[in-house]
Amino acid sequence: MDQDKAPSELGQAPRDAATPAVSAFYDRFPYPGDPLQDGPPPGYNWRWCVDSVVAAVRGGLPPRPGGTPRSWRILDAGCGTGVSTDYLCHLNPGADVVAVDISSGALDVATERLRRSGAAGHVHSLEVKQCSLLNLEETGRFDYINSVGVLHHLDRPELGLQALAQRLAPKGLLHLFLYADGGRWEIHRIQKALGFLQAGTSGEGLRLGRSLFNDLPANNRLRRHHENRWALDTAADSNFADMYLHPQETSYDLNRLFALVQQCGLHFCGFSNPAQWDPARLLQGELLERAQALPERQQWDLVETLDPDISHFEFFLSQEPITPRQWSKDEELLAAGGERNRCLWGWPSTALLGPDLEPLDIEPGDLALLQALEGAPEGMALGSLPLALDQQERLLRARRLIALRLLQPLVR
Numbered sequence: 001m002d003q004d005k006a007p008s009e010l011g012q013a014p015r016d017a018a019t020p021a022v023s024a025f026y027d028r029f030p031y032p033g034d035p036l037q038d039g040p041p042p043g044y045n046w047r048w049c050v051d052s053v054v055a056a057v058r059g060g061l062p063p064r065p066g067g068t069p070r071s072w073r074i075l076d077a078g079c080g081t082g083v084s085t086d087y088l089c090h091l092n093p094g095a096d097v098v099a100v101d102i103s104s105g106a107l108d109v110a111t112e113r114l115r116r117s118g119a120a121g122h123v124h125s126l127e128v129k130q131c132s133l134l135n136l137e138e139t140g141r142f143d144y145i146n147s148v149g150v151l152h153h154l155d156r157p158e159l160g161l162q163a164l165a166q167r168l169a170p171k172g173l174l175h176l177f178l179y180a181d182g183g184r185w186e187i188h189r190i191q192k193a194l195g196f197l198q199a200g201t202s203g204e205g206l207r208l209g210r211s212l213f214n215d216l217p218a219n220n221r222l223r224r225h226h227e228n229r230w231a232l233d234t235a236a237d238s239n240f241a242d243m244y245l246h247p248q249e250t251s252y253d254l255n256r257l258f259a260l261v262q263q264c265g266l267h268f269c270g271f272s273n274p275a276q277w278d279p280a281r282l283l284q285g286e287l288l289e290r291a292q293a294l295p296e297r298q299q300w301d302l303v304e305t306l307d308p309d310i311s312h313f314e315f316f317l318s319q320e321p322i323t324p325r326q327w328s329k330d331e332e333l334l335a336a337g338g339e340r341n342r343c344l345w346g347w348p349s350t351a352l353l354g355p356d357l358e359p360l361d362i363e364p365g366d367l368a369l370l371q372a373l374e375g376a377p378e379g380m381a382l383g384s385l386p387l388a389l390d391q392q393e394r395l396l397r398a399r400r401l402i403a404l405r406l407l408q409p410l411v412r
């Protein structure tokens with residue numbers, strides 16, 4: 001651990017102009033304010049399980065010689081109080097995990113969280129250190145970089161993204177979460193009002209911010225929006241401060257987001273909440289058909305236009321463009337091995353919660369295929385699994401299980 005340094009000693013240049021204010025802010029309000037608990041974190045989040053991410057983005061996983069866990073190198077850049085780091089450890093057995101943040105206050109909480117959850121016992125190595133993501137040259141390269149809710153708090157987010165791009169292994173994936181301004185205008189108004197009122201960014205601001213929502217008339221649109229949409233999320237003081245008192249934040253629309261990605265020489269390889277960007281969520285019949293005839297990027301523009309509640313973007317980036325494997329050729333799918341997605345609840349049964357905790361009812365034959373896969377030697381071809389299923393039914397079930405993300409084929 002390297003947590004005793006003052007922000008001014010956090011490594012050599014380059015530094016972001018916002019770092020002193022932002023690190024002091026998170027020292028006061030370590031984020032997220034999730035309570036500490038003993039034992040593993042609840043449930044799962046597939047975005048922090050690298051096998052699940054790679055399978056979702058690439059359409060398959062590399063084989064595991066000898067059946068040992070894949071030894072991913074993972075960076076949690078701007079780990080805050082360590083909620084994501086904790087999942088990254090528990091969902092990636094055998095990985096090497098590095099978590100960095102500029103705030104010693106946030107890292108104190110992260111260290112305690114990781115100690116109480118026994119996170120280090122699940123991975124090959126775990127390093128938590130006070131360091132800017134701009135200053136990671138000595139950490140080597142990573143197969144997976146998670147940076148959630150961080151870059152939009154830099155004065156120059158593009159320099160932050162370029163620095164992360166340099167830390168990415170050639171076939172690595174980067175997961176980002178950035179604010180979307182479409183669904184944040186009410187928040188921006190409250191921030192602006194608190195600015196007029198000179199509320200500041202510390203305890204006084206918190207007290208005044210909470211009173212603002214009490215004072216506004218019950219039918220005031222900003223108050224109603226806060227109560228309906230954000231009150232629960234901001235129940236913890238540090239979460240309230242993060243939303244309404246932040247000294248440094250930027251937000252994006254799709255055009256500016258894709259310009260940022262392009263400027264950093266990276267490639268977009270999918271949202272990590274793809275259902276949000278599906279026009280079928282908003283349209284039906286003829287209008288849906290028209291929407292689906294548009295190029296994908298325009299479908300997203302349409303969704304952004306029609307859904308003013310979208311308040312963030314979460315997505316994956318890579319160094320090279322990725323075309324996900326489709327498994328349309330029968331012989332290739334039958335010759336492939338596969339793994340069951342670990343991000344499932346209720347296994348083994350036909351009533352499951354899927355990777356997004358969505359209820360899934362699979363058929364007994366689907367369950368039998370997944371169980372045969374688990375019991376088979378590593379990499380055994382789907383076509384050779386000892387099952388009383390002819391090849392056509394095997395293919396049908398395998399494709400359905402791939403679409404549900406329960407089955408992750410192995411790419412040779």
Ligand SMILES: C[S@@+](CC[C@H](N)C(=O)[O-])C[C@H]1O[C@@H](n2cnc3c(N)ncnc32)[C@H](O)[C@@H]1O
Pocket residue numbers: 016019022023026031032077078079080081082083084100101102103106131132133134147148149150153154242
């Ligand atoms: C909103 S919090 C997000 C924490 C965590 N990623 C999560 O979502 O649970 C933003 C975090 O980014 C950290 N941060 C901001 N700028 C940073 C930088 N240049 N390098 C590393 N961490 C930074 C802050 O200290 C803060 O803990």
